[in-house]
Amino acid sequence: MARPDTPAAGAGITVVDGSQTRPLRADARRNRDRVLEAARTAFGAEGSDVSLDEIARRAGVGAGTVYRHFATKEALFEAVVFDRIGELVEEARALSDDPDPGRAFSSFVERLAREGALKRDLVEALAYDGVHLQLGEAPIVRALTDVLAELLRRAQRAGAVRSDISVDDVVALLTGAAYSICHSRADDEQTRRLLAIMYDGLRADRTAEDV
Amino acid sequence: MARPDTPAAGAGITVVDGSQTRPLRADARRNRDRVLEAARTAFGAEGSDVSLDEIARRAGVGAGTVYRHFATKEALFEAVVFDRIGELVEEARALSDDPDPGRAFSSFVERLAREGALKRDLVEALAYDGVHLQLGEAPIVRALTDVLAELLRRAQRAGAVRSDISVDDVVALLTGAAYSICHSRADDEQTRRLLAIMYDGLRADRTAEDV
DNA sequence: CAATATACGGAACGTACGCCCCGTTTGCTA
DNA sequence: TAGCAAACGGGGCGTACGTTCCGTATATTG
Numbered sequence: 001m002a003r004p005d006t007p008a009a010g011a012g013i014t015v016v017d018g019s020q021t022r023p024l025r026a027d028a029r030r031n032r033d034r035v036l037e038a039a040r041t042a043f044g045a046e047g048s049d050v051s052l053d054e055i056a057r058r059a060g061v062g063a064g065t066v067y068r069h070f071a072t073k074e075a076l077f078e079a080v081v082f083d084r085i086g087e088l089v090e091e092a093r094a095l096s097d098d099p100d101p102g103r104a105f106s107s108f109v110e111r112l113a114r115e116g117a118l119k120r121d122l123v124e125a126l127a128y129d130g131v132h133l134q135l136g137e138a139p140i141v142r143a144l145t146d147v148l149a150e151l152l153r154r155a156q157r158a159g160a161v162r163s164d165i166s167v168d169d170v171v172a173l174l175t176g177a178a179y180s181i182c183h184s185r186a187d188d189e190q191t192r193r194l195l196a197i198m199y200d201g202l203r204a205d206r207t208a209e210d211v
Numbered sequence: 212m213a214r215p216d217t218p219a220a221g222a223g224i225t226v227v228d229g230s231q232t233r234p235l236r237a238d239a240r241r242n243r244d245r246v247l248e249a250a251r252t253a254f255g256a257e258g259s260d261v262s263l264d265e266i267a268r269r270a271g272v273g274a275g276t277v278y279r280h281f282a283t284k285e286a287l288f289e290a291v292v293f294d295r296i297g298e299l300v301e302e303a304r305a306l307s308d309d310p311d312p313g314r315a316f317s318s319f320v321e322r323l324a325r326e327g328a329l330k331r332d333l334v335e336a337l338a339y340d341g342v343h344l345q346l347g348e349a350p351i352v353r354a355l356t357d358v359l360a361e362l363l364r365r366a367q368r369a370g371a372v373r374s375d376i377s378v379d380d381v382v383a384l385l386t387g388a389a390y391s392i393c394h395s396r397a398d399d400e401q402t403r404r405l406l407a408i409m410y411d412g413l414r415a416d417r418t419a420e421d422v
Numbered sequence: 423c424a425a426t427a428t429a430c431g432g433a434a435c436g437t438a439c440g441c442c443c444c445g446t447t448t449g450c451t452a
Numbered sequence: 453t454a455g456c457a458a459a460c461g462g463g464g465c466g467t468a469c470g471t472t473c474c475g476t477a478t479a480t481t482g
Contacts, residue, residue, distance in 0.1 A: 162408075
């Protein structure tokens with residue numbers, strides 16, 4: 001992202017929400033969806049440094065239209081990332097009372113890593129949190145952390161995962177795994193191996209005696 | 212990096228080498244060293260998107276001076292990264308006939324991960340290879356791969372590291388670990404834990420039966 | 423110390439990008 | 453269908469950055 005020095009003094013622009021005010025006009029609604037979809041694709045494939053003009057072009061709208069729906073490029077990026085995180089949270093919640101906590105944890109770990117490996121924006125958001133963005137405070141991120149913590153705690157209690165690690169460790173590890181997978185253009189076989197290594201490390205019952 | 216569309220048609224600029232032609236003038240030599248040192252610090256701490264003007268400023272020279280020694284910003288970046296890789300290769304070679312192959316491998320893995328965690332340029336170079344840069348062909352990178360392969364092979368033969376992984380896997384894993392460590396601003400304790408997890412995964416003698 | 427090749431600094435150029443403005447178009451309402 | 457608020461598009465502004473140019477300064481040589 002570009003870290004603009006001018007903090008984008010928000011003009012009276014229509015913002016994300018949409019409640020309270022009257023519903024969007026039909027074309028506005030349609031264009032907003034198109035922009036979001038184009039942004040999902042672009043940010044997912046190339047990360048946050050796709051230009052806004054490029055996204056507008058792909059969405060088939062003008063740049064001004066994008067700004068009518070999202071106050072800044074960063075707001076658009078956040079909207080995309082929050083969407084993705086929301087989907088993940090939902091999946092994680094569905095797993096959180098699985099009778100096999102070890103399996104529940106491992107399948108979500110794999111899900112998250114694979115999703116990150118495919119969607120650069122996710123990795124960027126998780127990794128650069130606090131540097132370019134400050135999305136750490138967002139409720140949806142909190143929700144992800146919480147549900148992941150729950151999965152981890154249950155897996156640890158069941159003895160499936162080593163007990164000396166925290167949610168932050170898991171997130172850091174997943175971020176790194178996703179990063180390396182998507183940047184090394186790993187094929188399916190290599191992806192499988194990398195995830196296996198990581199997961200073996202996570203469940204090791206011994207504490208680390210060396211390294 | 213900025214991926215300039217104009218491929219910087221090299222004017223008759225003094226290039227890295229220095230052999231064959233008469234030695235640099237004293238001030239030129241000094242400035243070149245200053246630039247390299249400033250670039251090491253800047254690229255190491257912030258990655259390749261530090262501006263060239265900023266590097267020149269920190270080195271106490273003008274932008275023109277930088278270009279007299281390095282044809283493009285990318286060339287400067289490469290010079291810094293190659294330097295670092297060269298140092299690592301030297302260290303790896305010193306370990307390559309260690310009587311304990313497992314320890315030799317693990318200590319180099321830790322060394323590389325920690326170095327990457329501290330030097331963003333390294334992670335970037337290793338990860339983005341082929342995307343922004345094409346440093347994969349460089350002899351020094353080849354040398355790193357080779358010596359790492361040797362360390363890995365010996366560790367595997369000694370039964371210290373699982374046998375189903377390749378050098379590429381190790382590099383990808385290390386890149387990811389370094390990335391997550393330096394971006395999550397992990398403290399020493401967390402760094403230790405992440406490396407422990409990774410290394411436990413690497414030495415697991417079982418093959419991955421799940422995930 | 424004079425002469426000269428070498429190197430220096432920083433102003434200037436071209437480009438890319440985030441963001442805003444405004445004349446024009448379009449969906450909604452009566 | 454007429455009138456209007458809402459929305460559109462894309463040209464334009466300011467900035468940042470990579471790179472080049474050139475008038476000036478300095479190390480080197482005899």
